[in-house]
Amino acid sequence: MNGTNLVKCAKRCLSGRLLPLYSVQGSRGAAAAAERRGARQSDSFVLNLFRGRFETAQVFPYPEPLSDDQRQTLQELVPPVEKFFEEVNDPAKNDANAQIEEATLSGLWELGAFGLQVPGELGGLGLSNTQYARLVEVVGAHDLGVGITLGAHQSIGFKGILLFGTAEQKAHYLPRVTGGEYAAFCLTEPSSGSDAGSIKTRAVLSPDGDHFILNGSKIWISNGGIAEIMTVFAQTPIEKDGKTVDKVTAFIVERSFGGVSSGPPENKMGIKCSNTAEVYFEDVRVPTRCVLGGIGNGFKVAMNILNNGRFGMAAALAGTQRAALRQAAEHAATRTQFGKRLAEFGGVREKLADMAMLQYVTESLAYMVSGNMDAGCQDYHLEAAISKVFASDSAWKVVDEAIQILGGMGYMKATGLERVLRDLRIFRIFEGTNDILRLFVALTGIQFAGSHLQELQRAFKNPTAHLGLIFSEAGRRAAGAVGLARGPELAPLVAPALRPAAAELGRAALHFGRCVEGALLKYGRGIVDEQFVLNRLAAAAMDAYTAAVVVARASRAARLALPAAEHELRLAEAWAERALARAPALLAAARDAAPLRQHARLARLGADVAAAAGQPTRNPLGL
Structure with missing residues (x-):
């Protein structure tokens, strides 16, 4: 389990150099540097949303990433994996024993499940992101504890070697992690959860320059007690501008190096069968050949690993939701109360419809992001973050409602849903908490919008050289102000029944951009601390993106x-209408006086509760 300091990174970018436009004391050097750089361009739907642009490149049409050969491979792989989880794996026994049965682990190694994306010549199956998503979806439908063991191994454990490893590192380690040796991702420490930059583990180069001496400890490491090969992050001293400073570096560490030990398995609320333990490093001699991604580049390595793997969580939780929905629907279709089947009652139908919508959106996000990654898109990080947040929030709601539909039966262990609900709770916490990721979405989007607003201001300093930019932006703003702005022509890409939703999306994007610009003008650099505003912007961005994705898929x-x-069209229409209806209220809450007053009131109440270490009031009896 690992958190990230994504928000701190975004804050540094915003307050340091990308928003001098809105700061009274913006540095001339930073402004000059920004002018030389110019505004970054991107095809990301979410990034452009913060500019008020409706960018279709990565959404419409919905991806078709599988070649005929890849589709054939999946057709051959999915049935045996499903059969394995239905006939061999016992999730209840795994949970009760707090460990995966040996027969299950042996079978998973034989199936190649621990090396799904490792190239075939290095011992893996060489699957694309989309193929990986489909198999992970199967695992998520059956046993999330096993899913975490698999994911901690390959989605983050050795993913850094796949992404950043040298040819020698790949050749040495990838056959081992596909051949029976477990991997782990070691980032979180007692004093650094979401703030990964504050880690204390250190690695110092030996006097002979041959190896690093690694000391420190990590907590809540999935596979930490069983991993032989680990991606470990540590502070290393480097020379910068004539001074020695600490920067995070990523290392490949083997337990066999000596000095590596681990604590007992943690006793957890859920995912009990996955191994979670503390890992200790005492004078570990790490050869210099085991530096991963370069000295001082550890933060970049960590963020890319986590960004690259988030779609897998959405895929797994799409499978979880599909399984829970099936269980609830089967019960509602057969259970009779008051002379009617449960499925005949309007309240139950509404629950099933909501569950189906959430599952459909989650699944659509997973394959949208994986499809974009397979197509070579580079800017997918905000979309991947949204997929993780939405999937983990939605899975909790879907399984909770499934329990409600089953009633007392759903509360019993034998049904299996109570285990799934316990397993699900961690997904909103690890690999970037949902709270952190929402702020990451908002701050990164604002950073992108701010750079374009700077570019426009610079253009006005030399208008004759930038007439094209000035007139195009002025025309766009004028058209928006009088309600004449038009988005891209989507008619050929959107089903007729969904064209009104697509048109509303275009209008929402324009409104969103104006709201972001207003927030920048109002708060300047201080926007980084306005979490009430940032959370509303993130929520509106998530609604717009999820609406666009389901419209594209349907x-x-x-x-x-x-x-x-026809069912997909109804799902998409219902979700788009719900999501886009929320956007105006969310944007108003980020701007209008009454919601901001309420936020200030709540902030004061929260401070009072923290100061009193609990509820400051006594009970009404005073006893």
Whole structure:
């Protein structure tokens, strides 16, 4: 389990150099540097949303990333994996024993489940991100504890070697992590959860320059007690501008190096069968050849590993939701009360519809992000973060409602849903808490918008040289102000039934951009501390992106005349209407006086509770 300091990173960028425009004391050097750089361009839907632009490149049409060969490979892989989880793996026994049965682990190694994306020549199956998502979805439908063991091993444990390893590192380690040796990702420490930059573990180069001496400890490490090969992050001294400073570096560390030990397995609320333990490093001699991604580049390595793997959580939780929905629907179709089947009651139908919508959105996000990654897109980090946040929030709601539909039966262990609910709780916490990721989405989007606003201001300093930029931006703003702004032409890409939703998306994007610009003008650099505003902007961005994704997916279903196309269109229409209806209220809350007063009131109440170490009031009896 690992957190990140994504917010601190975004804050540094915003307050340090990318928003001098809105600071009374903005540095001329920073402004000059920004002018030389110019505004970064991107095809990211979410990044452009913060500019008020409706960018379709990574959303419409919905991705079709599988070649015929890749599809054939999946057709051969999925049935045996499903059969394995239905006939061999016992999730209840894994949970009760707090460890995965040996037969299950042996079978997973034989299936190649621990090396899904490792190239075939190095011992793996060489799957694409989309293929990986489909198999992870199967695992998520059956046993999330086993899923964490698999994911901690390959989604983050040795993912850094895949992404940043040298040819020699890949050749040495990848056959081992596909051949029976477990991997782990060691970032979190007692004093640094979400703030990964504050880690205390240190690695100092030996006098002969041959190796680093590593000392420190990590906590809550998935696979920490069983991993032989670990990606470990430590502070290393480097020379910068004539001074020695500490910067994080990533290392490949083997338990066999000596000095590596681990504590007993943690006793957890859920995912009990996955191994979670503290890991200790005492004078570990790490060869210099085991530096991963370069000295001082550890933060970049960590963020890329986590960003690259988040879609896998969405895929797994799409499977979890699909399984819970099936269980609830089967019960509602057969259980009779008051002379009717539960499925005949309007309240139960509404619950099932909500569950189906959340599952559909989660699944659509997972395959949208994985498809974009397979297509070579570089800017998918905000979309991946949204997929993780939405999936983990939605899975909790879907499984909770499944228990509610089953009633007392759902509360019993034998049904299995109480175990799933316990397993789910960690997904909103680890690999970047949902609270942190929402702020990351907002701050990164604002950073992107701010750079473009700076570019526009610079253009006005020399208008004759930048007439094209000035007139295009002025025209866009004028059209928006009088309600004449038009988004991209989506008619060929969107099913007729969803064209009103697509048009509303375009209008929402324009409104969103104006709100972001207003927030920048109002708060300047101080926006980094306005979490009430940032959270509302993030929520509105998530609603807009999820609406766009389901409109794209359902339009694909209609175009291909898929068997459930009409159902998909209804799901997409219902979700888009709900999500886009929330956006104006969210944006108003980030701007208008009354919601901001309420936020100030709540902030004071929260401070009072913290100061009193609990509720300051006594009970009404005074006893």
